Amino acid sequence: MSQDTLVFLSIIALLLPFLGFVLLIFFGRKRLPRQGDLIETGLVLGSLAISFVVFFNKILHFPEPIEWKFEWVNFGFVQNWGEMKITLGILIDNLSATMLVVVGVISSLVHIFSIGYMKDDVRYSRYFAYLGFFTFSMLGIVLTNNFFTMYVFWELVGVSSYLLIGHWYEKKSASDAAKKAFIVNRVGDFGFFVGIMIIWASLKTFNFAEVFAGIEQGKLSGGLLTAAGILVFCGAIGKSAQFPLHVWLPDAMEGPTPVSALIHAATMVAAGVYLTARTYAMMSADALTFIAYIGAITAFISATIAITQTDIKRVLAYSTISQLGYMTMSLGSGAYVAGFFHLVTHAAFKAGLFLGSGSVIHAMHHALHKVHDHHTDPQDIRNMGGLRKKMPITYYTFLIYTLAISGIPLTSGFLSKDSILAGAFAFGKLSGHVLIPLIGFFVAGLTAFYMFRLLILTFHGEPKRKDIFEHIHESPKVMTVPLVILAVLSLWFVFGPNPFDASLTWVEKYIHKPKSVVPHAQQFEFNLPKVDEGVSITEYEHALHEAHIPAMLLSLGMAGLGILFAFLTYQWGKISAEKVAGALKPLYTFLKNKWYFDELYQNTFVLATLGISKFARWFDLKIIDGIVDGSAYLTKLWSFSVGKFDWNIIDGLVNLLAYITGFFGYVTRLLQNGKVQTYIVYVVFAVIILFYIFIG
Amino acid sequence: MLKNVGLEHFLIVSAILFSLGIYAVVTRKNAIMVLMGIELILNSANINFIAFSKYSTAELSGHLAAIFVIILAAAEAAIAIAIVLNIYKNFLTVNIDEIDNLKR
Numbered sequence: 001m002s003q004d005t006l007v008f009l010s011i012i013a014l015l016l017p018f019l020g021f022v023l024l025i026f027f028g029r030k031r032l033p034r035q036g037d038l039i040e041t042g043l044v045l046g047s048l049a050i051s052f053v054v055f056f057n058k059i060l061h062f063p064e065p066i067e068w069k070f071e072w073v074n075f076g077f078v079q080n081w082g083e084m085k086i087t088l089g090i091l092i093d094n095l096s097a098t099m100l101v102v103v104g105v106i107s108s109l110v111h112i113f114s115i116g117y118m119k120d121d122v123r124y125s126r127y128f129a130y131l132g133f134f135t136f137s138m139l140g141i142v143l144t145n146n147f148f149t150m151y152v153f154w155e156l157v158g159v160s161s162y163l164l165i166g167h168w169y170e171k172k173s174a175s176d177a178a179k180k181a182f183i184v185n186r187v188g189d190f191g192f193f194v195g196i197m198i199i200w201a202s203l204k205t206f207n208f209a210e211v212f213a214g215i216e217q218g219k220l221s222g223g224l225l226t227a228a229g230i231l232v233f234c235g236a237i238g239k240s241a242q243f244p245l246h247v248w249l250p251d252a253m254e255g256p257t258p259v260s261a262l263i264h265a266a267t268m269v270a271a272g273v274y275l276t277a278r279t280y281a282m283m284s285a286d287a288l289t290f291i292a293y294i295g296a297i298t299a300f301i302s303a304t305i306a307i308t309q310t311d312i313k314r315v316l317a318y319s320t321i322s323q324l325g326y327m328t329m330s331l332g333s334g335a336y337v338a339g340f341f342h343l344v345t346h347a348a349f350k351a352g353l354f355l356g357s358g359s360v361i362h363a364m365h366h367a368l369h370k371v372h373d374h375h376t377d378p379q380d381i382r383n384m385g386g387l388r389k390k391m392p393i394t395y396y397t398f399l400i401y402t403l404a405i406s407g408i409p410l411t412s413g414f415l416s417k418d419s420i421l422a423g424a425f426a427f428g429k430l431s432g433h434v435l436i437p438l439i440g441f442f443v444a445g446l447t448a449f450y451m452f453r454l455l456i457l458t459f460h461g462e463p464k465r466k467d468i469f470e471h472i473h474e475s476p477k478v479m480t481v482p483l484v485i486l487a488v489l490s491l492w493f494v495f496g497p498n499p500f501d502a503s504l505t506w507v508e509k510y511i512h513k514p515k516s517v518v519p520h521a522q523q524f525e526f527n528l529p530k531v532d533e534g535v536s537i538t539e540y541e542h543a544l545h546e547a548h549i550p551a552m553l554l555s556l557g558m559a560g561l562g563i564l565f566a567f568l569t570y571q572w573g574k575i576s577a578e579k580v581a582g583a584l585k586p587l588y589t590f591l592k593n594k595w596y597f598d599e600l601y602q603n604t605f606v607l608a609t610l611g612i613s614k615f616a617r618w619f620d621l622k623i624i625d626g627i628v629d630g631s632a633y634l635t636k637l638w639s640f641s642v643g644k645f646d647w648n649i650i651d652g653l654v655n656l657l658a659y660i661t662g663f664f665g666y667v668t669r670l671l672q673n674g675k676v677q678t679y680i681v682y683v684v685f686a687v688i689i690l691f692y693i694f695i696g
Numbered sequence: 697m698l699k700n701v702g703l704e705h706f707l708i709v710s711a712i713l714f715s716l717g718i719y720a721v722v723t724r725k726n727a728i729m730v731l732m733g734i735e736l737i738l739n740s741a742n743i744n745f746i747a748f749s750k751y752s753t754a755e756l757s758g759h760l761a762a763i764f765v766i767i768l769a770a771a772e773a774a775i776a777i778a779i780v781l782n783i784y785k786n787f788l789t790v791n792i793d794e795i796d797n798l799k800r
Contacts, residue, residue, distance in 0.1 A: 674796030677722045677730070684718055 001057045007068040007090055013050040013100065014139045016043045017107070020132035028125025035125035040132050041111040047135070048104030051097075058097040059510050065093035067145055067209065087207055091145030094510045095340065099142040099274060102344055103267050105489070106351045107135045109482035110262040113355050116478035117258055117362055127167055131262070134160035138267050141274065146206040147196045147232075150275070154192070154235060157268050158185045164263060165255035177251035184248040188238015195231030198224060212281050216517040225518065229287035232279050233294075240272025240324045243298040247597050249321055253313040257358030260313060265320050265354050266347035273327045273343050280336060281514040284522035289433065292332025296424075296439040299325030301595060303446040307453065308581075308592040311379045312357045315454050319405065320350055322443060326420055333436055334527060334540050335423020336513035342416035344507065345490070349404040349413055352486035356398040359475040359483065360384070360458060363391060367471035376468070381454065386463040390472040393480045395459045397487040402455045404490040406448035406559050412490050415502040417444065422551035426543035430526040441558050448562030456570040500552075706747035713740035727780045727790040731773065738769045 020036075020043040028036040058066070069089035078084040111131060118127055137160055140153030159182075166178030200206060202224065203214035214220065220228065236242065241249040252264050263269070276283075276291065283291065299322045306318035323346050330339030357379075364378035376383055388395035404413030421440050428437035463469035474480065488494070496505030516523055526539035569575040581588040590596070671678075713736055720733025742762045749758020780790060787795050 675793060677724075677792065680718075681722050684722075 001053075001061065003062065003066045004068075006054050006057055006062070006066055006092055009050050010054050010090060010092055010100065010143055013047040013054065013104070014136060014143055016047040016050075017132040017135035017139070019043060021129045021136060024125050024129035024132065028129055032125070035128070037111075037115050037124065037128050040128040041108070041115065044104070044111050044132065044135055045108050047139070048101075048108045051100035051104040054092065055097045055101045058092055059094060059506070065091060067091050069145065069207070082204065084204070086148060087146070087205070088149050089145045089207070090143050091208065092143070094512075095274075095277060096142050098340075098344060098507070098511065100139065102270075102347050103135065103138050103142060106262055106266040106347055107131070107138075109351065109485060110258045110355070113261070113358065113479050113482045114256070114258040116476050117358055118256060121256075123167065127164070127256070130160060130163045130167075131259075134164065134263060134268070138271065141271050145208055147199060147208070147211070148206040150278075151189075151192065151196060154189065154239065154271070154275075157263075157271060158182055158189070158239075161185075161252070161263050161268055164259040165252045167256055167259065168254070171254065173251075174254040177248075177254040181248040181252050184245050185238045188234050188236070188245050191231045191234025191237070195228045195234065198228040198231065202228075208278060212517045215282050218519065221519050221522070225282065225522065226284045226286045229279070229283040230290055233276060233283075233287065233291055236272030236276050236328070237294065238272070239275070240269045240328065241298075241321045242272070242294050242325060242328055243301055244597070246298060246302065246321050247594075247601060250314055250317045250594070253311070253317050257313065257354055257361055260317070261351045261354035261358065264317065265350035269320060269324055270327075270343050270347060273324065273331065273339065276328065276331050277336065277340055277343075280331065281517045283516070284518045285524045285527075286522070288332045288334065288524075289431070290332070292329050292427065292433065292436050295325045295327070295329030295332055296436050297325070298322070299329060299443045300439045303443045303450070304591050305594050306450040307446060308588065310382055311377070312360065312381050312384075312454065312458060313354070313379055315381075315450060316350070316353050316357060319353075319447065319451065322447060323350065323405070326417070326440070326443070329436060329440060330420040330423055333424050333427030334513075334524075335420055335427070335544065337508055337511050338416060338419030338423045338502075340511055341495075341502065341505070341507045342413075342420055345404065345412035345416040345495070348486050348489040349401040349411075352397060352401040352483060352490060353405070355479070355483055355486065356394050356401065359391065359394040359479055360387060362475055362479070363387075363394075363472045364468065366473075367468045370471040371467055373468070376465070381457045383465050383468065384458045384463070385461045385465075386459070386469060387472060388459040390469070391459075391474045393474055393483060397480075397483040398455060398459065400487040400490050402451045405451050406563065407444060407555055408559060409556075410492055410499045412492055412495055414499070415492060415495060415505060418548075418552050418555055419502045421555045422544055422547045425547040425551045425554075426540060429547070430540060430543050431524060441554055444555050445558035445562040448559040449566045450562075452563050452566035453570055456566060460571055703747055703751040706743060706750075710740040710743035710747065713737075713743065725791050725793055727783065727792050730792065731776050731780070734776070735769060735773065738765060741765060 017040075020040040024032065024036040024040055032039060067089060068091075069087050072086045072088045074083070074085040076083065111128070114127065114131070118124060121127060134157060137153050137156035141150060141157065144150045144153060162178045162182040165181055166175045169175045169178070196206070199211055199220070202220040203211050205211060205214065215225065238245045249264055249269070253260055255264075302318040302321035302325065306315050306322065309315045309318060323342070327339045327342050327346070330336075330342065361378050364384070368374070368376055368378055400411070404411035407414045407417035421437070421444065424437040424440040428434045492499040495507060496502065498504050502508055516527065524540070526543065565575070569577050569580075593599075717733045717736030717738075717740060720736060721730050724730050724733065742765050745758040745762045745765065747758075749756060749762070752758070783795065784790055789795075
């Protein structure tokens with residue numbers, strides 16, 4: 001298995017889902033068997049198998065990154081620039097190999113789950129086609145080696161997200177949500193684009209490796225380098241729903257639940273984190289601080305909102321935003337591997353949480369249909385309760401996911417979250433930005449609280465609506481098997497032998513924090529390597545190691561507190577949620593209404609844009625059209641006067657000429673009066689005259 | 697006192713006759729009057745011939761010409777009368793002002 005074979009295989013893995021998309025979009029609805037769902041799922045599973053092959057071969061046999069480049073377009077020598085060309089290609093390093101598998105696994109499981117969940121849907125084959133298109137685009141982001149195709153695929157996943165959120169576009173809320181997702185993403189993409197342009201202008205290349213090399217040579221530094229880093233991160237702010245562009249993700253829950261699992265939990269939103277990880281080497285200390293704060297703020301805001309939400313998918317959406325904030329915060333605070341590790345573990349348990357909620361919603365839907373109730377919301381947890389008795393598989397897998405996201409030992413989530421918090425701890429200690437770890441630990445507590453709140457209200461206790469509860473039953477195997485698989489993937493042994501020690505996981509072993517190419521003056525002191533007894537280690541790594549135990553204890557403590565409060569309030573009824581909400585009414589309302597972000601954006605940006613377009617319309621209608629109509633009027637006037645001129649004057653002259661001619665003719669005609677005697681007179685005169693001329 | 701009658705007197709008389717004849721042709725409304733004018737013209741031409749013949753020595757061609765003219769005048773008068781008769785038959789008038797079919 002050579003390097004070229006791996007590149008070739010990865011390209012196949014990239015294109016198989018695209019083939020599925022093409023087949024299903026053109027032939028799916030009428031000509032393929034079962035509208036092509038098995039074909040598409042098969043192709044994605046094939047892609048996954050190839051991704052596994054690439055992954056294992058890369059990890060085990062090729063420690064160095066494998067890159068394949070080709071020149072796409074060459075503009076030749078351009079003035080003031082040099083040779084302007086764009087090279088594209090594929091980069092397979094441990095990071096992208098791992099992502100290949102993550103994307104492949106989650107996508108395949110979502111495909112399988114969808115066969116059950118989307119049964120009898122009105123646009124079944126189109127759904128699967130778009131799932132394939134999304135998988136293709138996401139793999140494109142993962143495999144690319146340059147900013148150019150990264151941006152292309154970035155936009156493509158945005159398009160896929162739009163198409164899939166708006167799958168049930170008959171509902172206005174769904175189509176609005178799709179538009180919101182795309183437009184908010186666009187804002188982030190604009191920053192991303194400007195960042196890419198700064199890089200292109202300074203370094204004359206899009207290729208990651210060449211960009212890093214160029215920065216190391218000092219071609220891009222100072223404020224501009226920080227700006228480029230932050231702007232590129234703006235793309236991640238949009239795509240990964242970080243503050244302030246997080247508002248699209250909760251609305252995106254309008255899409256089918258498997259879509260939420262695939263795109264808005266595990267993969268697409270992780271693309272922003274992936275981008276940050278890819279471009280980590282070029283982030284200066286200021287940029288990293290910015291990233292860390294954005295992550296922390298995001299995690300905080302969304303966790304506070306999550307504790308008030310009653311729609312099962314909304315809770316999970318805010319939880320996703322919060323966990324993405326964790327990942328971002330982790331990367332910003334220098335715990336690179338921890339952030340990526342969390343991306344991988346989060347993909348499994350968040351996808352599981354969403355698919356589990358999909359199972360619940362599916363069951364609720366059926367039950368409501370059976371009792372002919374079309375008004376109750378099947379996603380409202382206030383209508384649930386006690387479901388664990390009727391849906392055991394869904395319940396136990398959901399429990400495992402909840403334990404993982406809360407960071408309880410023996411789960412994958414514990415290992416990754418722990419590493420993040422240790423990194424935040426070390427960062428806070430060394431840089432003085434203590435807010436970062438403070439928020440990190442507090443949110444850990446909140447996370448445990450609201451996730452267990454969700455679990456308890458949905459599955460424990462007595463059913464709130466006995467009439468619906470009657471008809472609840474477990475989902476079919478095609479839906480529960482993916483849940484079980486994801487639950488297994490949320491346990492510790494998938495990653496390492498020791499449930500308490502993240503450093504033994506294959507993630508820590510094979511994923512390495514890239515060496516920063518930022519000039520030393522712009523890096524944190526503690527990130528610069530110092531040689532200590534022959535081993536080069538940074539102060540940060542040292543602090544990280546020291547922080548491990550305290551962070552673990554603190555995070556377990558916070559998680560425990562969160563779970564305790566959740567049980568006290570919702571399971572044992574010792575604390576009344578209503579009383580607390582009532583006592584803190586303004587705060588509760590503020591949180592329930594999502595910190596009023598949507599209202600803020602609506603009244604500023606949206607209204608401003610609508611105002612501008614109203615003005616533009618007025619301008620176009622009254623002034624532009626006025627000018628056009630006016631000129632048409634002038635032309636009419638002109639042609640009218642020219643016509644009159646032509647009619648009266650020109651024709652008058654012509655008529656005059658004719659009249660004169662006629663007059664002369666009339667006069668001359670008088671000579672011919674038909675009288676012979678007159679003619680004789682003429683003859684006589686003529687003779688006299690001739691006589692005179694010739695003889696006289 | 698009266699001069700001797702010379703050639704010029706005859707010529708003047710014939711010229712006067714000629715003009716009177718033209719006047720008759722051009723002015724008269726009656727076709728027969730026009731014919732009379734024509735006769736006058738012819739006769740004035742005759743006078744010219746005779747005068748020249750008389751006053752040139754041993755040349756009698758003028759006399760001959762005059763005889764020719766008299767004969768031709770007679771013949772032509774006969775033809776002209778016939779034409780006028782036909783005109784009368786056609787137009788029922790001999791007022792040549794009314795025979796203006798050649799007018800536009």
